[in-house]
Amino acid sequence: MKKEEVLDLLKTIKYPGFSRDIVSFGVIEKIEMTDKDISVGLNIPTQNDEVKKEIAGAVQQKLEALAYFNEINVELAAEHAAQHDQHQGHKTPIQQRVELSGNVKHIIAVASGKGGVGKSTVAANLATALKQNNHKVGLLDLDIYGPSLPITLGIHDMPKVTSDRKLVPLERYGMKIMSFGFISGNNAPVIWRGPMVAKMTEQFFSDVEWGELDYLILDLPPGTGDVQLTLTQQLKISGAVIVTTPQDIALADVRKGADMFKKVEAPVLGVIENMSGLVIDGKASTKDGKPLQAKLEIAGKETIETNREGQFSIRYDIFKRGGGEAESKRLGVPLLGIIPLSPEIVESTDLGEPIVLSNPDSLISKEYNKVAERIVKELS
Ligand SMILES: Nc1ncnc2c1ncn2[C@@H]1O[C@H](COP(=O)(O)OP(=O)(O)OP(=O)(O)O)[C@@H](O)[C@H]1O
Ligand SMILES: [Mg+2]
Structure with missing residues (x-):
């Protein structure tokens, strides 16, 4: 088994909540293989422990399902990376930021x-x-x-x-x-x-x-x-x-x-x-154009009164x-x-x-x- 094959396998795991896989997300920090033992280092750019658990679990599961390795070791390096990142200022572990x-x-x-x-x-x-x-x-x-x-x-x-x-x-x-x-x-x-x-x-x-x-x-x-x-x-x-x-x-x-x-x-x-x-603003007036102070009965609404200028406002939810x-x-x-x-x-x-x-x-x-x-x- 080669590293590339392991990577291909890990590419079938999606980052939780995203359409992108964890490999293209840059989550895999290292893969070390000796004989039939494997160690995978993950660097997951989140504070959310659930997400970390989910990804680590999925990696473990995929590798176990191969029924090839004797010892499987999945390591999380996120804490270390996150601290390191803060010192570095504006750089995400996922990808380099672009300057405008x-x-x-x-x-x-x-x-x-x-x-x-x-x-x-x-x-x-x-x-x-x-x-x-x-x-x-x-x-x-x-x-x-x-x-x-x-x-x-x-x-x-x-x-x-x-x-x-x-x-x-x-x-x-x-x-x-x-x-x-x-x-x-x-x-x-x-x-x-x-x-x-x-x-x-x-x-x-x-x-x-x-x-x-x-x-x-x-x-x-x-x-x-x-x-x-x-x-x-x-x-x-x-x-x-x-x-x-x-x-x-x-x-x-x-x-x-x-x-x-x-x-x-x-x-x-x-x-x-x-x-x-929906807010409808309107104005009521008499036939000869004078502002109409009146009560309006509107379907599904309480009666609305126009103000002195004849204006009214209705809100429908x-x-x-x-x-x-x-x-x-x-x-x-x-x-x-x-x-x-x-x-x-x-x-x-x-x-x-x-x-x-x-x-x-x-x-x-x-x-x-x-x-x-x-x-x-x-x-x-
Ligand atoms: N408050 C609103 N009242 C009435 N029409 C609205 C309101 N807000 C947006 N619209 C109309 O809804 C339509 C969709 O709005 P808009 O294009 O801003 O949505 P969008 O979220 O950017 O859509 P898309 O996801 O396609 O980018 C447009 O025709 C816009 O004029
Ligand atoms: Mg839009």
């Missing part, structure tokens, strides 16, 4: 294990809110399979390339924007395989010239696959913002996303519950409430904000202008500003 070009103070990842919960919308509005508070802001769309920032922000140009072959982010609403979509083309969904994506991401990180930034907001693709893993390993993320919807069904996926940041020890700053209830709160409690992080379902958000997405800009006085914009303020506070 420019001077980027904080990197904030907007993420969720689940698709379509509003990550890109939150990322764009959060970035815009930070910009409005006079911070230097960049926005990086890492969704290779379905980049959406070019649409959300109405950008149709291509980034320029500097003489030393760096990509220059596009400027929009006073922010620096970069997206895989600029390169892959808005209409051409790119089908890349995992390792290609990982490589592309890595290059993409170091090839963009960001200049001076206070905050770089990352719009992550959904899921907990290779891209997310590469990302969370390679960049020194200051904090993650988890987006969820109110339903329980969504939560299971979201949870996986949040747990990924725990695993790579990037702090989760908080949770945003998006699409939380279409889905169950409280998903965001439950998740923030579970993670022990704050619930940063609650954004209702709003036709205005859909419209602003279509128009390529975040609602924070198109309607800065709306309750939703104020909520986004509140979220931005809390994040600034937490990171300072």
Whole structure:
């Protein structure tokens, strides 16, 4: 039996919670074989003892199942490595971190294990809110399979390339924007395989010239696959913002996303519950246009009274409430904000202008500003 054969065997073990195997994760530190004895050294980059036990157990089991070795010794080297790592500063045991070009103070990842919960919308509005508070802001769309920032922000140009072959982010609403979509083309969904994506991401990180930034907001693709893993390993993320919807069904996926940041020890700053209830704002008036102070009877709702200007606001909890709160409690992080379902958000997405800009006085914009303020506070 050769070492390579043992490695091949160990490649069939997945890192708990990830689609990647433990070998490509860099968990196997050494394999020593003498005659029919084997010793495998594992370096598992986590504080979670359950994960360590699970991996060590799986390795032991696989080797025993071979019925080839007399003595099998599986050793854990994580404690030692973790301490060593702290002394080294910013280097993960998994992979070398990538340095961004420019001077980027904080990197904030907007993420969720689940698709379509509003990550890109939150990322764009959060970035815009930070910009409005006079911070230097960049926005990086890492969704290779379905980049959406070019649409959300109405950008149709291509980034320029500097003489030393760096990509220059596009400027929009006073922010620096970069997206895989600029390169892959808005209409051409790119089908890349995992390792290609990982490589592309890595290059993409170091090839963009960001200049001076206070905050770089990352719009992550959904899921907990290779891209997310590469990302969370390679960049020194200051904090993650988890987006969820109110339903329980969504939560299971979201949870996986949040747990990924725990695993790579990037702090989760908080949770945003998006699409939380439907808020309809309206105005009642008489036929000749005078404001109507009246009682409105609305199906499934208590009677609502309009104010002196005839204005009213109704909130429908279409889905169950409280998903965001439950998740923030579970993670022990704050619930940063609650954004209702709003036709205005859909419209602003279509128009390529975040609602924070198109309607800065709306309750939703104020909520986004509140979220931005809390994040600034937490990171300072
Ligand atoms: N609060 C909201 N109210 C109404 N529509 C919303 C809200 N938030 C997001 N949307 C809409 O939902 C759709 C999906 O949003 P978005 O693209 O931001 O989700 P995502 O999580 O980034 O999706 P993906 O997983 O595909 O990247 C968009 O059309 C967006 O306009
Ligand atoms: Mg998106």
